[in-house]
Amino acid sequence: MARKVTARRVWVSTAAAWLFGFLIFLPILWMVLTSFKTELEAFSMPPKFLLFHWTMENYATVQERSDYLHHALNSILIAGGSTLIAMIIAIPAAWSMAFAPTKRTKDVLLWMLSTKMMPSVGVLVPIYLIFRDFGLLDTRAGLVMILCLGNLPIVIWMLFTYFKEIPKDILEAARMDGATIGRELVYVLTPMAVPGLASTLLLNFILAWNEAFWTLNLSTLDAAPLTTFIASYSSPEGLFWAKLSAASTLAIAPIIILGWFTQRQLVRGLTFGAVK
Amino acid sequence: MKHVLSALLGAATLLGAAPSIAQTTLTIATVNNGDMIRMQALTNEFTAKNPDITVKWVTLEENVLRQRVTTDIATKGGQFDVLTIGTYEVPIWAKKNWLIPLDNLGSDYDTADLLPKIRDAVSASGKLYAAPFYGESSMVMYRTDLFQKAGLTMPENPTWDFVIDAAKKLTDKSDGVYGICLRGKAGWGENMAFLTAMSNSFGARWFDEKWQPQFDKPEWKKTLSTYVDLMKAAGPPGASSNGFNENLALFNSGKCAMWIDATVAASFVTNPKDSKVADKVGFALAPNAGLGKNANWLWAWNLAIPAGSKKTAAAEKFIAWATSKDYTKLVASKEGWANVPPGTRTSLYQNPEYLKVAPFAKLTLASIDAADPNKPSVQPVPYVGVQYAAIPEFQGIGTSVGQQFSAALAGSSTVDAALAAAQTATEREMKRAGYIK
Numbered sequence: 204m205a206r207k208v209t210a211r212r213v214w215v216s217t218a219a220a221w222l223f224g225f226l227i228f229l230p231i232l233w234m235v236l237t238s239f240k241t242e243l244e245a246f247s248m249p250p251k252f253l254l255f256h257w258t259m260e261n262y263a264t265v266q267e268r269s270d271y272l273h274h275a276l277n278s279i280l281i282a283g284g285s286t287l288i289a290m291i292i293a294i295p296a297a298w299s300m301a302f303a304p305t306k307r308t309k310d311v312l313l314w315m316l317s318t319k320m321m322p323s324v325g326v327l328v329p330i331y332l333i334f335r336d337f338g339l340l341d342t343r344a345g346l347v348m349i350l351c352l353g354n355l356p357i358v359i360w361m362l363f364t365y366f367k368e369i370p371k372d373i374l375e376a377a378r379m380d381g382a383t384i385g386r387e388l389v390y391v392l393t394p395m396a397v398p399g400l401a402s403t404l405l406l407n408f409i410l411a412w413n414e415a416f417w418t419l420n421l422s423t424l425d426a427a428p429l430t431t432f433i434a435s436y437s438s439p440e441g442l443f444w445a446k447l448s449a450a451s452t453l454a455i456a457p458i459i460i461l462g463w464f465t466q467r468q469l470v471r472g473l474t475f476g477a478v479k
Numbered sequence: 480m481k482h483v484l485s486a487l488l489g490a491a492t493l494l495g496a497a498p499s500i501a502q503t504t505l506t507i508a509t510v511n512n513g514d515m516i517r518m519q520a521l522t523n524e525f526t527a528k529n530p531d532i533t534v535k536w537v538t539l540e541e542n543v544l545r546q547r548v549t550t551d552i553a554t555k556g557g558q559f560d561v562l563t564i565g566t567y568e569v570p571i572w573a574k575k576n577w578l579i580p581l582d583n584l585g586s587d588y589d590t591a592d593l594l595p596k597i598r599d600a601v602s603a604s605g606k607l608y609a610a611p612f613y614g615e616s617s618m619v620m621y622r623t624d625l626f627q628k629a630g631l632t633m634p635e636n637p638t639w640d641f642v643i644d645a646a647k648k649l650t651d652k653s654d655g656v657y658g659i660c661l662r663g664k665a666g667w668g669e670n671m672a673f674l675t676a677m678s679n680s681f682g683a684r685w686f687d688e689k690w691q692p693q694f695d696k697p698e699w700k701k702t703l704s705t706y707v708d709l710m711k712a713a714g715p716p717g718a719s720s721n722g723f724n725e726n727l728a729l730f731n732s733g734k735c736a737m738w739i740d741a742t743v744a745a746s747f748v749t750n751p752k753d754s755k756v757a758d759k760v761g762f763a764l765a766p767n768a769g770l771g772k773n774a775n776w777l778w779a780w781n782l783a784i785p786a787g788s789k790k791t792a793a794a795e796k797f798i799a800w801a802t803s804k805d806y807t808k809l810v811a812s813k814e815g816w817a818n819v820p821p822g823t824r825t826s827l828y829q830n831p832e833y834l835k836v837a838p839f840a841k842l843t844l845a846s847i848d849a850a851d852p853n854k855p856s857v858q859p860v861p862y863v864g865v866q867y868a869a870i871p872e873f874q875g876i877g878t879s880v881g882q883q884f885s886a887a888l889a890g891s892s893t894v895d896a897a898l899a900a901a902q903t904a905t906e907r908e909m910k911r912a913g914y915i916k
Contacts, residue, residue, distance in 0.1 A: 243753055246728030268516070327550060335556050419543060420550060423506060423558045424535050437540035438511040439668070440723055440743055442753065 231455070238262070238449035242442035261449035269432055271453055278428035279457070280343055281418070282411035285350035289358045289407055290400070292351075297362035298388060302374060312363065315356040323353075323416045334421055341423040349421065350411045358407050365399030366392070401468035405461070412458050429454040503793040504533045508548055509563040510541050510780065514613050514820040517810060518801055524809060525800050532793045541668070552577045552785050560790045561797060564609060566600040566779050566852070570869045573603035579784040579791060580606040584799040592804065592824050594844075597779050600852050609781035610802040614822030615743045616846035617676060617775045618839075619763040622756060625649050625656070625736045635842075636773070639680070639705065639766045642737065646713035649736035658713030660735035661706070664722040665885035667877025672776055672866040673739065674884060675877075678702040680767050680774035682857040685868050685905075690861055690914040692905035694880075694898045704894045707887055719889035731755060739765055739774070742846055745839035746817060762842045764849065770857050776866035777850035779822065822847055872912045879904050 236252070237245050244255045265271070300308050330349065331340075339345030369392065377391045393400065415430040422431060433454050436447040462469070509515045515538070522534045537559070539547060544563070551558045552572070564572070572578050584590070584607075590598070593611060601609040619642070621633055631645050646658030662673040675685065683698035693699060710718050715729055723740060727747055730738045731754040738744070751757040765775035782798045784791055800806060804826055810819045817836040819827065821843055827833055828844045837843075855865040862868035867877060880901040887897035909915050 243728070243731060243755075246725075247732060268519070328554060331550055331554050331556060335554060340556055340558055419539075420547060423537055427537075431537075431539070434540055434543050435511055435538035437543075438724070439541040440512050440741060441747065442724055442728060443511065 234448045235452050237445055238452045240445050242445045245444040245448070246442060261445045262453075264446055265436070265449050265453065269435065269450070271432065274427060274429045274432040275454075275457060277343060277422075277426055278412055278430075278454075281346045281350060281426070281428050282408050284343070284347040285354065285411045286404060286407045288347065288351045289355050290404060293355060293358040293362050293403075294388065294393070294400075296359050297366050298392060300359075300363050301366035301369075302371060312360065315359060319353075319356050327420060330417075331420070340421060341426050343426045345421060346418060346426055346428070349417050350414055353414070353417065354407050354410050357410070358403055361403045361406070362396075362399065365396050365403070368399075369395050398468055398471040401465065402471070405465050405469055408461070409458060501531060502533055503531060503790050504535060505560045505790060505793055505797055506535050506537060506558065507561040507563070507782075507797070508537045508539065508544060508559045510544055511538050512780065513818075515563065515780070517814065517818065518612070518806075518820075521806075521809060521813065525797060528800075529793075529796060532796065534797065555787050557785075557787060557789075559785060560788050560794045562783050562785055563612070563780055564783050566597075566777065566781065567864065567867050567869055567873070569601045569609045569781060569783065570603050570863055571871055572783075573606075573608040577786050578608045579786055579788065580608055581610055581784070581795065581798065582606070583792075583795050584610065588799050588803060589826075592826050594823060594825055594847055596777060596847055596850060596852070597823055600777060600779060601781050609783035610798045611779040611781050611823040612802055613743070613820035614777075614779035614847060615741045616777055616822070616843065616850050617673070617740055617765050618742050618745075618842050618846045619737055619739050619765060620730065620744065620748055621737045621761050621763065622649075622733075622735075622759050623761040624756075624759040626761070633761060633763050636764045637766050639768050639774075642766045643705070643709050643713075646709060646737060650713040655734055657715040657729075657735055659709060659737045659739070660715055660721065660726040660729050661710060661718065661739060662722055662726065663710065663714075663719040663885055663888045664725070665719075665878065665881040666722070667867060667874050667881060669722045669881060670885055670888075671877045671881040672778075673774075674702065674706060674881075675866040676765065676776040677706060677774040679856040679865065680765070680770065680772045681705070682768070682770050682772075684856040684858050684860045686861055686909075686914075688859055688861050690909055692902055692909060694902035694905065699898055700894065703884060703887060703898060706884075707894055710888055719885045741778070742822065742839065742843040745843065746821075746837070749838070762839050764842065764846060772855075772857055773846075773849050775846045775850050777847060777852055778866070870912075870914075872908055872914075876905050876908050879908075 238261055239257045239259070240251070240255050241258055241260070244251055300312065334340045334345055339348070373395070374387055374391060377387050382391065413430070415434070418428050418430045419434055422428065433447065433450050436443055436450045509519070519536050519538070522536075526532060526534060545568075548559065548562050548564065550556070552562070569578070590607065594614065597611045597614045598607070601607060601611055619633070619637065626633055626645070626649070629645075629648055631648065633645070634641065642659070648658070650656065650658040662670045664670055678684070678699060681698050681702045683696065683702050684693050687693055715721070715734060721729070723744070726735065726738055726740060727744060729735050730748055733755050745762060748754050748760050749757050765773045767773045782801060784794045784798070788794060802823065804824060807819045807824070807827060811832070815836065816830075816833045819833065821827065821837075821840075828840055834840050850865045852863050852865050860868075862870060867873055883892065883897040883900045883904070886892035887894050892900075906915070
């Protein structure tokens with residue numbers, strides 16, 4: 204029996220949702236506000252919320268000193284490329300584990316996840332040497348590869364859990380009608396798993412976009428994405444918070460816009476299978 | 480149509496006849512400090528004189544740069560042609576043959592004009608392995624108005640007793656003014672830079688001649704207890720998370736009566752654009768404890784060429800340009816004498832135009848001269864370096880000791896416990912590295 208929802212309950216839960224939403228959003232809001240402050244005001248104690256001297260100076264400095272578009276393009280290509288390749292590998296892998304499991308499937312899944320358990324810096328030198336010998340240092344192809352490999356376990360795990368929610372019988376019915384595995388994947392499974400695929404795609408894209416260890420260590424100039432653009436504004440001797448905030452605001456702007464337009468798929472994907 | 484074709488052919492011939500210049504692209508790794516950003520902005524002046532060289536910059540935060548450049552140089556990755564490195568790295572990397580000695584900086588470079596202490600810090604076995612771009616020591620910056628109000632006069636060479644006494648008198652917590660602001664954030668280049676320099680003035684040392692750690696000696700106890708007591712009585716709240724930038728912001732907003740830190744801060748605190756107290760700042764040497772050593776350090780950011788670079792000639796040209804006397808003049812003509820990179824050349828401190836706009840110049844030079852990387856403390860030491868020991872293990876050891884001392888300042892540990900933990904950790908690392916048995 205459905206519980207009666209009173210107006211008061213709606214009001215309280217809405218207020219609570221707004222409050223939590225605001226708390227989660229606060230660091231981002233603070234960063235955006237700081238980007239419009241002068242360096243001295245960015246550090247002022249007590250902090251100033253809205254009543255400060257608003258300035259665009261930091262954005263002008265960032266534009267003057269760095270090639271934002273070059274870094275943004277690299278971020279899009281690296282994050283997009285690694286996500287795409289990861290999906291191409293992960294869909295068949297997750298399919299086989301979800302619909303044709305063997306007694307070793309669980310072990311394989313755990314083994315894949317175990318690769319995420321070691322801190323990245325542990326393999327920095329070997330990876331650096333491999334990249335040097337294959338001429339991959341400071342190339343977009345190299346970064347696409349390393350980010351794709353780094354995120355692959357998470358992508359496969361996510362897709363595996365989504366695929367497990369899809370009834371096997373539907374795929375069997377398609378097979379009875381003579382569909383090949385390829386057709387089954389493309390025409391039956393994929394359309395049914397669209398919300399799951401979309402949220403995996405977006406999450407993987409965000410992970411690749413924000414990845415700062417490999418992108419900082421393996422790129423110099425040509426392939427340097429937005430993470431290196433942000434890192435160039437931190438300073439050991441000199442005030443930098445306002446400029447760093449301006450650079451960070453510019454760096455997250457594309458991903459926020461993307462998230463805004465895909466939020467419906469994202470929410471559907473994340474709650475996929477929660478209600479049957 | 481015929482005309483068009485012949486015109487195109489003619490143009491092609493002309494283009495083919497034009498002398499082709501082989502371009503060399505230099506990739507320079509640097510830190511995001513004001514002087515380096517200025518150098519970046521002036522690159523066009525260099526490329527205009529050297530049309531065959533293109534310069535590309537990689538600017539990174541100090542610790543990221545250190546990790547990035549160390550990985551590249553250790554694996555011979557060849558990603559950089561010119562590196563910005565500190566005085567800590569130069570002797571270690573020179574010993575490992577990771578750097579090319581700078582023998583060809585040109586006849587008009589005037590190596591003899593480099594400040595002797597700085598030149599020593601970037602040389603190994605008589606050879607220059609890096610060219611200093613800007614140098615710094617540390618000194619006391621204080622509020623002349625607050626001192627006057629309290630009837631105090633800062634001597635040019637103050638003792639710790641005077642500084643401690645003044646800090647307590649000038650603290651007015653109800654008004655949000657603290658007697659002294661010092662580094663507390665853990666890190667070998669953060670609180671340990673200050674505390675090591677302070678310990679030198681109290682006669683302490685990191686290691687004895689046989690590399691035995693010395694944190695169990697009374698000199699270190701005196702250093703750390705003086706520091707913790709002083710900060711508890713006259714320091715700002717949350718000092719254990721304050722580094723250079725946090726203290727700079729506190730001082731510039733009028734919250735500190737004294738601040739002991741890098742001499743490079745002098746130009747920031749006297750700049751009316753960034754500082755509320757720009758016209759009320761005085762300078763003095765870092766304090767001493769009457770043992771003949773002041774608590775000041777020595778540091779320089781330098782340009783060096785990694786071994787294995789295939790563009791040595793172009794890199795040397797750039798380094799010679801960026802660290803020359805002419806570069807200083809160039810910055811002065813574009814941005815004024817107050818903005819030239821300080822602390823590297825004797826001639827700058829004899830230049831009346833510079834002395835006129837930099838009230839801190841005399842003390843900066845005196846502070847640099849007072850620091851001796853080869854004899855940092857009263858007692859003999861086996862290492863080179865004033866606020867660090869130039870051995871590869873120091874970064875790790877310094878940071879772990881820094882964490883212990885930061886905890887003592889925050890109150891989560893005591894002075895004795897922090898010193899005991901520092902001694903144990905340092906002994907363990909030195910044994911592991913084979914310095915002691």
